[in-house]
Structures are given as C-alpha cells and as structure tokens.
Amino acid sequence: MSKTPSNLKYTKSHEWVRREPDGTVTVGITDHAQDLMGDMVYVELPQVGRKVAAGKECAVVESVKAASDVYAPVEGEVTAVNEALAGAPETVNKDPYGSGWMFRLRPANAASVDALLDAAAYDALVASEKH
C-alpha cells in the first residue's frame, strides 16, 4: 500500500498538492505514481512565470520504462521549480512527498485547491484502479 500523507490534497492524475504559508502550492507526484513508473532518469520542469490551466501538462517525468506528463492541479502561475531534480531525478523515487517536489504554483483561485481529493478519496481512487 502506498503512503498517502493526510495533510496533502491529490488529483485523479496522481499529483499531490501542499498549501504553503505564502499562498502558493507545491506539487509533486504521489508515491503510488512513482512506484508504478519505476526508476526515474529524467525530469523536465516548467519555466518559472509560465501560466498554466488546471489539468494541463506542466512537467514530464521519464523513468527507465516510460515518459509521463505531470499536470497542473489548478490554474495558476509557476513561481518556482525544483532544479535539484535535473541532476538527481531518482529523488522523486526516494522522497516523492519531500525533496522530490517538482514545482510551485500561485493558484489563480485559492478555493480551487479545496476541490481536490483528500487522502482517503485518493486512496479509494488508487484501490479502484487496481481492479
């Protein structure tokens, strides 16, 4: 069973979202997602300042096995990216909810984060996808 921290929000496309004190949100991919993909070998991050729409591709993670898009969980503007991943993509495997974070967004609408899945709903989604 994957770890699903209860203080985060989640998307159906397997991103996690953490609210920061400054009003931005940090985004990464879930433990379940990294486990499915296997060893990461490359992460392509968005440009800081880029405006993204909810559900639009925002980054790309490539494992030895395959390439996958990472989607913006909410509409907003990219305020930071985790440049350390360029030299150490395996961080996404080792610490998906911590140092494996990918980018920060300033949401266009703060309430849009509330509509995302909570940990229990995300776990239920993962369980249903296994069947």
Place this chain on the structure above:
Amino acid sequence: MANRTPLYETHLKSGAKMVDFSGWDMPLHYGSQLEEHHQVRRDAGMFDVSHMNVVDLKGGETRDFLRLLLANNVEKLKTRGKALYSCMLNSQGGVIDDVIVYYLDETWFRMVANAGTREKDLAWINSAAQQFGGVEVTERPDLAMIAVQGPNAREKVYAALGESLRSATADLKPFVATTVGELFVATTGYTGEDGFEIILPAKAAPFTWQMLAEAGVKPIGLGARDTLRLEAGMNLYGADMDETTTPLESGLAWTVALEPSTRKFIGREALEKQKAAGIPRGLVGLVLEDKGVLRGHQKVLCEGYGMGEITSGSFSPTLGLSIALARVPASVPTGARAQVDIRGKMANARVVKYPFVRHGKSCLS
C-alpha cells in the same frame, strides 16, 4: 490466467513486481531496475528466461530441414554443443523470429526461440517440417531456463552449482553449450557480459535459483534485461525487426548466409532481390546529446539523408545518457547528426556504431 514459469512463486517471495510479458507473468524488477542493471555489469545477476521457447528437432533429416528453415547456415555447426544465431524468414524475407540453434548430434538440434512468437513459430516450423518426413518437432515445457550474466557470473555459478561444472565449462568458447548432468550449460547470453544460459529440468529450477542466490547472484528482472541488451546492441524481436523487415535492414546481414548459392532457404529469393535493388534502410545506433529519453517509434531526421524511426530506445544506466537503435536510410554514415522528435520537441542526437557497451566498458569514442 497468464502462463507462469516454475520460478513464479520464487519471484513473488523475492518481492518482484510482476508484469504481463507476451502472455507470461514475469518479473519486471525486484525493487530497482537501475540497480539490477548495474549489478549485472559489475558483478553477476540471474534472469528467469523460462518463458522462452525450447524446441527439440530430432531425426535424420533435421540438418537438411534447418538448411531450408534458417537464413544462417547450419553447416557451420560441426562440433557438439556449437550454437548458431539465425533469423527464420517468411518467403518475403520478413523475420518470423530470431532463434539460437544448438547442435547436439546429427539427429538432434535444439532451438531456443522467443516467448511472444511461440504459436506462430511452431505453426511455421511444423508446416515446413512436413516436407521432411523424418523431422520430429517437440516443445519442451518440462524445461526451465536461467541466464547468469556478469563479469563474476562463471565463478558464482561454480560456487553455487559445484566445481564439477568448472572442468566441464572452463574451456568453452562463446556460443557453445555442453551438458553437465541434467544441466545444459551454454555460453550464450543477451547482455554483452560473460556468463551462462542454463537449461534445466523445470522441477529443479527453484532449487537451482536458490543455490545461485546463496552464492550472491542477484535476481534481475526483464526491465534491466532490456537496457542491458540495448547497450549490448542486440536486436529485440518485435521492436528492431519483425515480419515487415528483412535481416538486411536490421543490422543482421552477418547472420544471413547467401553462400553457397546452392542452398535454397526460405526467404532467399526476396533477400537476393532486395540486395540487387539496393538495401534502402539500415539499423544505426543513436546517442542523445540533449536532455530527454529516446523511445521506440520516435521519428528521426537525418539532415541530407531523410527520415527514420527509432526501433528501440532507453536510458543507458552504464553510460548515463539515452541511446537507441534506429532504422534510417542506408546512406546515413556513422558520426552523422540527427534530430529526434521527442514529444514534439526536436532533440540533437549523433549516429554511432553499436554495441554501446561491451563487458562493462563504453564503446563510444
């Protein structure tokens, strides 16, 4: 339910991530594909390849049958145990499968073919064998197959399975097999490393696997098997060749024996025509110079030469960059610049000779 090898339960106990592979439940990795890849390059690892199709061909006419069936020439097999790599072609010269054939005696040859082509291969072999009254075609599901590969593979196999193996195999050159008790031990493999492929009774497989594990041979999944074979520049059936391509377009001209011209093998006419007309495409190696990962089916632009397509690509754990095999116009020379369409962005690559890695060392200049 998918097919399972005799080692299925063993894989589960080892924490393998199992995936469907051509109708077989096989281990993709046991934790980390990258670590398993390095394990084989630096030490020794073992692969369950029991899903591959072992077929015994017996009878007085077997050699004549194989002279017809295979694009390579079984006349090269003169000493007991010697192995031959060959494509089996259709009448258009397309590759039905690539196989290894071992010579055991004049009435017994053993073929090892791919898992995913099992039904098709057997139908083809049986239909061709009908022209030869004396050829008996027998699948061997009672056998399992374990490949042990890596610079320390031989020593660890001896430590695990007994010193009697050492004297029997010490002088074996590459691509030869010998029999030791119930073990059929061959110096073949799919990683570019030293080692053995061991065919053994299915019921002995879990015990043998356990002995190898206790001698420090780590289990390796099919994921690493693919990156290892790609670094070694070995073709994968269904990706780098299939029924729509000839061996001449797939970097396998060396496996086609057109001499002597009197040998009439299936597909010969088509290959001769293609050769006379000029072989339009060939397989080259690519090394990605920009960031990203090369993957099968990505389009390749070779400036001044035309378009091609990646047949198989991945990240090379040994080299730390992305590599691929690509089918491109035959005129593209080594060293040429290429651009690859990676998800809509053009990335720079260089045409290189393969293998990319041999015995753990980079072959890139």
